[in-house]
Structure formats: structure tokens, C-alpha cells
Amino acid sequence: MTAAFMSLTNPGKTDISLTSATSPVAGIMQLHEMAMKDGKMVMQEKAGGVKVPAGSHAHLAPSRDHVMLMGLKQALKPGDEVPITLRFSDGSSHDLTVPVKAFTEEEEHYQPSATPSTTP
Numbered sequence: 001m002t003a004a005f006m007s008l009t010n011p012g013k014t015d016i017s018l019t020s021a022t023s024p025v026a027g028i029m030q031l032h033e034m035a036m037k038d039g040k041m042v043m044q045e046k047a048g049g050v051k052v053p054a055g056s057h058a059h060l061a062p063s064r065d066h067v068m069l070m071g072l073k074q075a076l077k078p079g080d081e082v083p084i085t086l087r088f089s090d091g092s093s094h095d096l097t098v099p100v101k102a103f104t105e106e107e108e109h110y111q112p113s114a115t116p117s118t119t120p
């Protein structure tokens, strides 16, 4: 599985939403959220996109909202850089390049855990 994480800042005075993302390396990209289903965390498409409140930010992070890359057209390896275009509800778009990292914590995010996770 390949997911992209980032922080989005909205310096404006109106709420906007991240509504879609595209990348030349992925056939399909979806905005996902984590939801509890039958005691397990599962990913599902986030209806309405990822809201970025006015004057605040949204964090896309492991076990939270994220951008899912599917139908990869090439193998991604750590050190690669992936261009991504984000589109927002106000019609704006933003190009960024994200570095590829190996993600080894994946499994635990699909298990219920009694210990609060710490964020660095």
C-alpha cells in the first residue's frame, strides 16, 4: 500500500477542502480516512474531502486522513520523489513533491491498541 501524508495550511478566511489529488505515478488517487469497523481500523474514502479550516491546518498522517495512491505505474522505492497535484474546493491547486519512505509501522494501525500512540 502506498499513502501520502502531509500538513495542509489554510491561511485564508474561508474553510476549504482538499477534494482530489493526482500524480503521474498513480492511476488512481483517493482521499481516505480511518474508521472503526468491527473493532478494527479500516480505510474508507472520505466523503467531501479533507476539510482545512480557515486560518488553521489539516494533518494527513498515519492512522488518520491520507492520500492513497493506487494503480502505481512504476515501483516506488525509498529516496524516490513523487510529484503530486492537490486540488481544493475553491478551485485552487497546489503542486508538491513528496519523498518516498519505507513505512514499517503499517500493521499496528490496523490493530486495536490500548496504548496511546505518540507523535514526534
Ligand SMILES: [Cu+2]
Binding pocket: 003, 032, 043, 044, 066, 067, 068
Ligand atoms: Cu488509504
